[in-house]
Amino acid sequence: DTGVSQDPRHKITKRGQNVTFRCDPISEHNRLYWYRQTLGQGPEFLTYFQNEAQLEKSRLLSDRFSAERPKGSFSTLEIQRTEQGDSAMYLCASSRSKLTGQSSYNSPLHFGNGTRLTVT
């Protein structure tokens, strides 16, 4: 299976601890996105990368959150000093973006199955 994979699938941590999640995108995809989803709601955009460059960050991404994609392949999302309000499903998605003349083409997003974080 060459889809988007996320690790771990579940993480339970105590308030104040740091956690790190990993996302491996589809290999030929140059864009990688992180979303957060709480129960029964739609995903909320956090940040995205084009290759290794982090091009956009949501205001939802507080100083305790940091994302990296050092070699333009896999990405990590770290949450420092976790709070109970951080409990959510963290979704990663990837897509292929290509410049064609003066316009750009963005393929549909392919999502992983997420990492469910529970902060106790």
Place this chain on the structure above:
Amino acid sequence: TQLLEQSPQFLSIQEGENLTVYCNSSSVFSSLQWYRQEPGEGPVLLVTVVTGGEVKKLKRLTFQFGDARKDSSLHITAAQPGDTGLYLCAGTGANNLFFGTGTRLTVIP
């Protein structure tokens, strides 16, 4: 923030019934997508609509994009238990997707 409101939020129907889910926004989107998400999994793309007034059919699912490209609807004919899930609309921004609030559908056998 480009807010997409979906209605209804919850829908529980009997197998064989028809239903419509709505997705509304005050913003114009270049395209709009519909996803279905099952528990413990990521959203899976169903369809992308691009042109105002466009109608796309996917078996028993009919998707329509509003003329002004601010709203969309999803109609399911003769719902089946396998249609159960969270249906999400998503508007395409410059570089990412803005998801709606979601409609949780339960089809009772």
